[in-house]
Amino acid sequence: MRxxxxxxxxxxxxxxxxxxxxxxxxxxxxxxxxxxxxRDTSGAVVPGANVIATHEGTGLARTSVTxxxxxxxxxxxxxxxxxxxxELTGFKTSTRRGLSLGPGQxxxxxxxxxIGAIEESINVQAVSPxxxxxxxxxxxxxxxxxxSVQVFAADRRGAHPNHDRRRRLDRRRA
Numbered sequence: 001m002r003x004x005x006x007x008x009x010x011x012x013x014x015x016x017x018x019x020x021x022x023x024x025x026x027x028x029x030x031x032x033x034x035x036x037x038x039r040d041t042s043g044a045v046v047p048g049a050n051v052i053a054t055h056e057g058t059g060l061a062r063t064s065v066t067x068x069x070x071x072x073x074x075x076x077x078x079x080x081x082x083x084x085x086x087e088l089t090g091f092k093t094s095t096r097r098g099l100s101l102g103p104g105q106x107x108x109x110x111x112x113x114x115i116g117a118i119e120e121s122i123n124v125q126a127v128s129p130x131x132x133x134x135x136x137x138x139x140x141x142x143x144x145x146x147x148s149v150q151v152f153a154a155d156r157r158g159a160h161p162n163h164d165r166r167r168r169l170d171r172r173r174a
């Protein structure tokens with residue numbers, strides 16, 4: 001009986017130890033991922049295109065090359081607005097500005113480039129907001145001002161986590 005109880009406790013602690021760290025990993029994601037596919041004007045995929053994503057605030061540039069299916073992946077992108085440039089010999093350079101990525105966001109986009117001379121360039125200025133299609137999670141961003149207001153409001157209502165503990169300590173001292 002005692003060995004069975006110890007074995008159950010061991011299994012429970014082991015399973016909790018394995019699952020607990022995995023549950024916390026989602027909350028710690030602060031970067032974004034951009035999946036993309038590059039096509040020409042006829043809809044055919046474009047392999048071998050250079051894709052350069054430049055963070056508009058910091059100037060950080062990340063590069064990728066499209067594979068045989070015309071797809072590319074840019075991971076660990078800090079949140080913010082990006083300018084995406086796609087280049088390939090024999091095609092016009094395509095530039096898309098204002099591509100906004102939030103923390104923990106995974107986005108999938110399709111990009112189109114036109115056949116033309118190397119010195120020709122196409123600039124896309126206004127971009128609709130990205131809709132995350134690679135996963136179905138909800139992400140909210142709060143500023144430090146919003147967080148301090150929420151903590152202050154919780155403390156004023158008596159909902160602070162240490163409120164009951166403080167009340168008990170005050171009673172003991174009295």
